[in-house]
Amino acid sequence: MEVKKSGRSVMEAQEIMRALSRVAHEIIEKNRGVKDLALVGIRTGGVHLAKRLAVRLKEIEGQDLPVGELDITLYRDDLNCRKGHPTLRKTEIPFDITDLTIILVDDVLFTGRTTRAAMDGLIDLGRPSEVQLAVLVDRGHRQLPIKATYVGKNLPTALNEQVEVFLEETGEPDRVVIISP
Amino acid sequence: MSLKRKDLLGMRDLSVEEVTLILETADSFKEVSGRDIKKVPTLRGKTVVNLFFEPSTRTRTSFELAAKRLSADVINFTTSTSSMVKGETLLDTANNIQAMRADFIVLRHPAAGAPHILARALQAAVINAGDGGHEHPTQALLDLFTLREKKREFRGLRVAIIGDISHSRVARSNIFALTKLGAEVRIAGPPTMIPRDIEHLGVSVFYNLDEALAGVDVIMMLRLQLERQGIALFPGIREYATCYGLTPERLRMASPDVLVMHPGPINRGVEISAEVADSVSSVILDQVTNGVAVRMAVLYLLSGGK
Numbered sequence: 001m002e003v004k005k006s007g008r009s010v011m012e013a014q015e016i017m018r019a020l021s022r023v024a025h026e027i028i029e030k031n032r033g034v035k036d037l038a039l040v041g042i043r044t045g046g047v048h049l050a051k052r053l054a055v056r057l058k059e060i061e062g063q064d065l066p067v068g069e070l071d072i073t074l075y076r077d078d079l080n081c082r083k084g085h086p087t088l089r090k091t092e093i094p095f096d097i098t099d100l101t102i103i104l105v106d107d108v109l110f111t112g113r114t115t116r117a118a119m120d121g122l123i124d125l126g127r128p129s130e131v132q133l134a135v136l137v138d139r140g141h142r143q144l145p146i147k148a149t150y151v152g153k154n155l156p157t158a159l160n161e162q163v164e165v166f167l168e169e170t171g172e173p174d175r176v177v178i179i180s181p
Numbered sequence: 182m183s184l185k186r187k188d189l190l191g192m193r194d195l196s197v198e199e200v201t202l203i204l205e206t207a208d209s210f211k212e213v214s215g216r217d218i219k220k221v222p223t224l225r226g227k228t229v230v231n232l233f234f235e236p237s238t239r240t241r242t243s244f245e246l247a248a249k250r251l252s253a254d255v256i257n258f259t260t261s262t263s264s265m266v267k268g269e270t271l272l273d274t275a276n277n278i279q280a281m282r283a284d285f286i287v288l289r290h291p292a293a294g295a296p297h298i299l300a301r302a303l304q305a306a307v308i309n310a311g312d313g314g315h316e317h318p319t320q321a322l323l324d325l326f327t328l329r330e331k332k333r334e335f336r337g338l339r340v341a342i343i344g345d346i347s348h349s350r351v352a353r354s355n356i357f358a359l360t361k362l363g364a365e366v367r368i369a370g371p372p373t374m375i376p377r378d379i380e381h382l383g384v385s386v387f388y389n390l391d392e393a394l395a396g397v398d399v400i401m402m403l404r405l406q407l408e409r410q411g412i413a414l415f416p417g418i419r420e421y422a423t424c425y426g427l428t429p430e431r432l433r434m435a436s437p438d439v440l441v442m443h444p445g446p447i448n449r450g451v452e453i454s455a456e457v458a459d460s461v462s463s464v465i466l467d468q469v470t471n472g473v474a475v476r477m478a479v480l481y482l483l484s485g486g487k
Contacts, residue, residue, distance in 0.1 A: 071209065074221040074251075074481075085485030088209045124218045 007164070007179035011153060016136065016174045019152030020049070023134055024056040026150050031101060036129070038066040038100045042118050043089050045107030046070075048169040049136055053105060068093030070104075075117035091121070098126035103149075107165040109135040112146035137176055139163050184482045188300040188307040191316035192357040200358065204326050207471070207478035213250060214473055224253035224484060229285040230278050231257045233310070234271075237289055239445050239469065240310050240320070244287050247476035256283075275299050285480060288312070306483045314348050319479060320444050321354035323472040325362070327464055328399060330471070331440055335362035339436075341393045342366065342384075343425060344403030344452055345374040345414070351444045352403055356382050369393035370403075370425060373414040390425050394434040402427055402443045402453050418451055427453045432462065440464050 011019070031037055034057055041050030047069045054067045071089040079085060104118050115133060122131060132149040139157040155178070157163060162179040166172035184199055192200075213221055229248040231241050241257065248255045258278075271290070278286060287308045288296045293315035300307040311317040325335070332338060340359055346352045346368050359366050360383040368375065369387040380386060387393035394400065405421060415421050432439065441453075441463045449455045458465060 074213070074223040079223060079485070085481065088206050088481070090209045090212055092212075120222070124221070125216060 007162075007177040009175050009177050010155060011137070011176035013168075013174035016152070016176070019136065020052055021056055023150045023152055024053055024060060027053070027057065027103060027132075027134070028061060030132075030149070034061045034063050034065055036100050037103060038068065038095060038097065039103050039105055040068040040070050040093060040097075040118075040122065042104060042106045042114060043069055043071045044170075045165055045167065046105045048167045049107060049134075050103075050105035051169075053103075053134065066095045066100075068095065068097075070118055070121055072114060072117040072121050075121045077113060077117065091125075093125060096126055097122065097128050099129050101130040101132065102128040103132045103134050105134045107136050107167075108163050109133070109138045109146075109148050109151075110141055110163070112142045112144035115146045116144055136165060137163060184485075187483070188296070188309075189318055189479055189483060190296050190300060190307070190309045192318045192321045192354045192361075193316065195318070195358075195361075197361055200322070200325065200362065203322055203475065203478050203482060204329055206482055207322075207326050207474045210250075210477040210481070211471065211474040213477070214470070219250050220252060221250065222252045223481060224248070224251040227251075227253040227284040227484065228282065229253045229255045229287060229480065230283040230305075231255065231287045231310075232274070232278065233257070233259050233289045234295075235260075235289050235291055235311065237310070239472070240289065243469070243472040244308075244310065244319075244476050246473050247480060248285075250473070251477055251480055253285075253480070271295060272298065272302055275303055279303050279305050285483070308479060308483070311350055313350065314353070315350050316354045316357075317350040317444075318354050319472070319476055320351050321358045322479070323468055323475040324351075324355055324401065324442060324444075325358055326471045326475050327442065327468050328440070330467070331464065332398065335359065335364050338364040338399060339397040340364050340366050340399040340401065341387075341397045341435075342368045342401045342403065343390065343393065343427065344370050345406055346370050346379065346403070347374050347376050347414075348406050349403045352401075355401060356384055360384070367393050367397065371415050371421070390427075390431060391434055394431055397435045397439060399440045399442065400427065400432075400435060402441065402447075404444065404446065405448055405452050422451050426451060427457050429454065429456050429460070432457055432460070438462075442468060445469070 039050040041047035050067050054065050069092045071091045073088045134150040135148045136152040137155050138151045139155045160181050164177045166175050245255050283305050285306045287310050289310040293313035295312050296307050296309040342352050366384040368384050443465045
């Protein structure tokens with residue numbers, strides 16, 4: 001994928017770190033600790049964020065949480081409309097999700113269609129007692145009745161703008177950028 | 182990414198990149214087959230027709246499972262139970278199936294080139310599940326997938342393909358694929374079963390099994406296809422087993438971590454002894470497991486290649 005380097009930066013490294021710290025505290029508060037919690041990142045951006053949240057949660061609560069990686073390609077609702085398929089990656093959730101509280105993690109919440117696909121994918125793997133959603137950025141424009149449980153930053157955008165999240169794990173300095181057409 | 186083609190007809194015209202894409206995609210599908218709920222909604226509403234003009238259990242079942250695990254609907258036509266016995270031509274049969282809006286046609290046919298004719302005539306994606314003595318691409322792909330899982334690297338791998346090379350579409354597809362990927366391919370069998378000038382495909386020919394097996398990393402045994410041999414190509418089954426059967430003693434000629442493969446169904450005691458078929462070197466059942474994942478990958482990738 002070609003990434004345009006232009007655009008307006010709306011979050012820098014430190015802000016992203018603070019947002020994730022706040023989300024980690026909110027997760028602990030809402031769930032009264034981290035017992036029976038597991039993190040599942042949606043490929044690819046969500047996976048790095050899920051791992052960062054797990055590190056932060058361990059610093060606070062001193063406990064390792066299981067982290068899984070979910071690929072939602074097979075559950076997309078637009079496979080028939082697109083020309084060519086997106087690259088299929090592997091789902092790797094090396095633990096039984098049944099009876100756990102699963103926190104789905106994604107970088108950007110937009111139409112809600114990815115979240116829908118992720119929930120369907122997750123439920124094919126077992127029956128979690130609860131599914132919560134953590135996102136770094138909520139940019140609005142939902143097309144499905146879906147709401148995040150934890151939001152790093154609410155970001156008002158126009159529909160035709162693009163929001164890109166860059167993370168150190170992919171070799172770019174941490175930042176969130178809005179690209180206007 | 183998708184395959185930029187409508188049909189999968191053979192290994193000969195696939196690029197190394199396309200083969201790699203199929204194998205990597207199959208890796209993801211193998212995970213799906215390992216789940217409790219072995220089904221994803223990806224091909225919901227698509228129809229796959231298995232059109233088999235030759236007997237098959239493994240390949241047809243494997244395609245059927247692959248399609249069902251992707252949520253497609255599957256219809257099976259076999260020669261004995263369909264109008265094909267009433268004298269309808271292949272193309273008429275296929276046109277009728279297409280008129281019912283099938284999206285994929287999986288064809289096995291005794292005539293080489295039959296899937297190519299359908300591919301040109303139909304909008305549906307055509308997958309070759311074996312055409313005469315020509316090609317059987319999904320078998321080669323599942324063999325490659327199994328090899329990659331166990332050996333990681335194709336380059337420099339020494340592979341011996343043993344048996345009736347002349348009648349074997351599995352051998353031909355594997356020769357195309359393995360030479361393309363940089364493996365060293367040896368073939369061995371009775372002179373009556375080795376096609377003339379096969380060296381042009383980049384393989385070395387042996388008539389002595391022990392010499393062919395020396396130091397190899399992989400042995401692919403072929404089934405003795407008694408039903409295809411109109412004229413006697415060898416004096417008798419016992420002589421064939423003595424000269425070309427894979428026994429534990431012969432297995433020792435190969436590299437210590439050799440893999441033994443067979444496309445099935447196996448004739449125990451003929452081309453392969455029961456001890457070898459059931460030994461730790463044998464990956465025959467892994468091949469079957471991987472066949473479903475590879476066929477899921479092919480269906481998925483072709484569905485995006487319009």
